[in-house]
Amino acid sequence: MATEAKKSGGFMETVKTIFWALIIAGVFRSLFFQPFWIPSGSMKDTLLIGDFVFVNKMTYGYSYASCPSVRLPAVGINIDAKKLCGVFDGDNTRLFGGEPERGDVVVFRHPVTGYDYIKRLIALPGESVQMKRGVLHINGEPVKLEDGGIFEEQAGPQGPQGLRPRCENGPVGDGGLCQKSRQWETLPGGVTHSILNIANQPTDNTGIYTVPEGHYFFMGDNRDNSTDSRTPRVARGVGFVPYENLIGRADRIMFSSAGRSMFFFWTWRGDRFFKAVE
Structure with a gap:
C-alpha cells in the first residue's frame, strides 16, 4: 500500500x-519573447525559410494579439488568440504601447485570417505609398536604390512545406542555381536593407495607397514573392494593418535549418546562428 x-x-x-x-x-x-519559424520566402534574403527568430513583444506593448494562438493540426488543436484574449479587441490601443519605426521587421496578426505574418514596416499613418516600375515611392519621393549584385540559392524544395523558389533566370530544375537581382534600398530615416527582384508583375506598378490613422503598411523584402499591404484584404491580401494587430519586432535569428526538419543537423546554417535581423 x-x-x-x-x-x-x-x-x-x-x-x-x-x-x-x-x-x-x-x-x-x-x-516577453515569442519564437517564430519562417515558413516562406517572402522576406529573402533578410530571412530565409527555416530561420528560427525570437520576436520581442515588449517593444510595442501589449494587445489582444499578444496572446499566442495554439495551432496543432496533427492533433486537431486550433485555439486562436482572439478566443483567449478577444475581450481586449476592438479599440486599436495597446497597454504600455510603443510606436514601431519604419524599417522594423515585424510579426503581426493578419487582420482577417488571424495567422501570424512577418514583413518589413514601410509606411506610417498618414503617409502615401506607390510602386512605379518596381521602385518604392513614399510621399511621392522614390527611395534610394543601389545595386546589390545577385542573390543565389539552390533550386528545389525548401522547408517543411517543400516550397520551390521563383527564379529571375527562368525555371530552374532541382539542384540548379536560382538567381535573383538584389538591390540595397534605403528608406526615409536611414534604414538600409536588401530587396530581391524576380520579374515584372502587377505589384511593381500600383495606385497610391494612403495609410489610415492607427494603421501601418508592410511589404516583404522579396518583393515579387510576397503577399503584403499592396494587395487589399478583399483580394486575399493583407491591406493596412491596425496598431493592435502588431505582435512584436523580430530582433535576432537564433537558429536556422535549410532542411525539411530542424533535426536534420546536416542542413543547419551555422553562419546564421544568433544573427541580428536588419
Missing part, C-alpha cells in the same frame, strides 16, 4: 511540474 501511495504521489508531482512548466512557458511567450 505504501508503495502504491508513493507511486501515486510521484505521478501527481510530475503532472504538477509539467502543468506549472507550461504555465510559465505560456506567460513568458505571451509577455
Whole structure:
C-alpha cells in the first residue's frame, strides 16, 4: 500500500511540474519573447525559410494579439488568440504601447485570417505609398536604390512545406542555381536593407495607397514573392494593418535549418546562428 501511495504521489508531482512548466512557458511567450519559424520566402534574403527568430513583444506593448494562438493540426488543436484574449479587441490601443519605426521587421496578426505574418514596416499613418516600375515611392519621393549584385540559392524544395523558389533566370530544375537581382534600398530615416527582384508583375506598378490613422503598411523584402499591404484584404491580401494587430519586432535569428526538419543537423546554417535581423 505504501508503495502504491508513493507511486501515486510521484505521478501527481510530475503532472504538477509539467502543468506549472507550461504555465510559465505560456506567460513568458505571451509577455516577453515569442519564437517564430519562417515558413516562406517572402522576406529573402533578410530571412530565409527555416530561420528560427525570437520576436520581442515588449517593444510595442501589449494587445489582444499578444496572446499566442495554439495551432496543432496533427492533433486537431486550433485555439486562436482572439478566443483567449478577444475581450481586449476592438479599440486599436495597446497597454504600455510603443510606436514601431519604419524599417522594423515585424510579426503581426493578419487582420482577417488571424495567422501570424512577418514583413518589413514601410509606411506610417498618414503617409502615401506607390510602386512605379518596381521602385518604392513614399510621399511621392522614390527611395534610394543601389545595386546589390545577385542573390543565389539552390533550386528545389525548401522547408517543411517543400516550397520551390521563383527564379529571375527562368525555371530552374532541382539542384540548379536560382538567381535573383538584389538591390540595397534605403528608406526615409536611414534604414538600409536588401530587396530581391524576380520579374515584372502587377505589384511593381500600383495606385497610391494612403495609410489610415492607427494603421501601418508592410511589404516583404522579396518583393515579387510576397503577399503584403499592396494587395487589399478583399483580394486575399493583407491591406493596412491596425496598431493592435502588431505582435512584436523580430530582433535576432537564433537558429536556422535549410532542411525539411530542424533535426536534420546536416542542413543547419551555422553562419546564421544568433544573427541580428536588419
